Amino acid sequence: MGLSIHDVLNFPQLQQMRLRAGHDNIYKAIRWIYIAENENIFEWLKGGELVFITGINHQRNEQNLLELVYQGYQKNIAGLVILTGEECIHFIPASVIAYANELNVPIVEQPYSLKMIEVTHIIGTALVELEQTQNSIADTFSRLIFANYSSEETIAIRAKNLNLNLQVSYLLVSIKMAAHDELFISDQYLDPEKKLRDKKQFLIEQLDAWANEEQLNFPVLKFGDVFVLAFPLRHEDIETWIRKMNHLILQLAEKTKPLKLYIGLSNIVQSVASFQRGFDEATQAQKLAIDLHLEHRCLPYNDLGILRLISAIPDKSVPRQFMQETLGCFFTAGKRQADIYLNTLDALVQENFNVMNTAVRLGIHRNTITQRMQKIEALTGYSLEDPKYRLHLSVSLIIWQLFSPTSLH
Incomplete structure (x- = not known):
């Protein structure tokens, strides 16, 4: 999880900024800020940037703004911030907003009266602070699932200091990205290694954005081809989380082809000591899902009893x-x-x-x-x-x- 446009728009100091397009894609993590002063931005972007278009040093017309939206879409940016006012871009054309909505690229309108130096300072500071906090939370989560702590009391104190509620029950999820061979034996991909990296990056970004949207307490952990999440049982029950995860995975499966996703779900985790047990259960379920070729759907550990017998039958x-x-x-x-x-x-x-x-x-x-x-x-x-x-x-x-x-x- 990371700082998103949704978070930025909720900063008290930035209430003048307005979301104009891309309402369904505002939970993607912002990697960094980029202020665009060139006609084109494609070659300067790496992905995940929040791109500021000022129109001060370079005049922006409707066609150029449309091109910037497309380039941002190609580079998978977090969003565009367009300054508007008498001194810069007078208004955002309706065609630009419509095009951004079509591509699901968020556009935020920033009035010129809101000083750029203040906006970038607020967002930049938040990015640094949040990254440090998220690293600490990820480390705590990792220590919980591997039982890598000196005492339960110590890890509980650390979790409390990070505002992590361990009094809530959780479900742990293990997602495995597999079937790499299909990438490498196919003539369809000129650079299968790069394609594999791109698909892994896409998956972690989408899981992060989904975790932000669902307000999960813990970030997504990545161990090679395995991704681990924790679902809090605050309002949603187990069946609700299974439905949500199955729906998400089916959407992601279309974009991660020919790779396949196998998902294991633990029993309820109700204490510090049970996080390791929950991780082991989710991992066992995920491995059995691979054995049974049950891709793109959740396999709860609770269902493994008879499934072990079914999986042991050679002839399916x-x-x-x-x-x-x-x-x-x-x-x-x-x-x-x-x-x-x-x-x-x-x-x-x-x-x-x-x-x-x-x-x-x-x-x-x-x-x-x-x-x-x-x-x-x-x-x-x-x-x-x-x-x-x-x-x-x-x-x-x-x-x-x-x-x-x-x-x-």
Whole structure:
């Protein structure tokens, strides 16, 4: 995590600055400040800069501003700050704002009356101070997950000094970027090593921005191809975090192809001592996800029990066949009906076949659940009261969720 445009706009001294474009991309970390005094900025940028366009020493017309937006987009900058006023750029053309929104490049308007030296001093100082704080927080997080501390009391005091709340429960996540071979054996990439570095950098930047947006307490840790996050269980529950992470990973997967992302999720971490256990659990789940080829979705450690058995089966067609024999009759009813039956069965299993709790879980009337259960029994020819059939359903639903690209979760 780092200083973002969202943070800058919330500084009390900078309340005159206004966000004009790129509202969905304001959590990207600002790497540094660049004041553009040349006609073009492309060759001077490395990525992540907050670029200031003054229009004082170099006249900026509409076409030039459009070009600067495009160059900033190409270089993956944090955003553009455009000074406006009688002495510089009179106003930001509507076409520039529309183009920036199209490319999702943030544009901040700064009135000329707000002195540049004050703005850059405030942001520059915040960048340095935040980097130092984030380094300390990252070090503390790393020591927690590896149990690298002299005593629990000492690390707890350090966390408190850094405003880290260890009284909150957490979930730890391990994300592995894998399948590097596909980059190097393909003729599509002239420089696969650079492409690999670029994709890793893209992933860490996107995870950082997402962590900023979600206001995570701990920054994203990077260990080679592995990225570690901690989700606080303040308002969101476990299922909410799984949905959020799955949604994010599916978005990132499109941009990280042909590499694949494998995600493991720990059980709840509730104390200093349990951070190491949580990290080990997330890592085990992530490794099993690789073994089972379960890319681009969260695999909770809590689900590993029977998954260890499934992963030990060399021929994966065996569990698929078992799932087909148990659930295949629902697929013939059409996709919409199949989704209804499978979601109902999944909820019934989660609620130990309690009709009332299942109705609450799905937000429908208990009579509807009863009617669906009757239809399911008619389709399958089995009673849902049969313990052996319940077990078959539970195992088959797990296999379905594992191997189906349109799984229930």
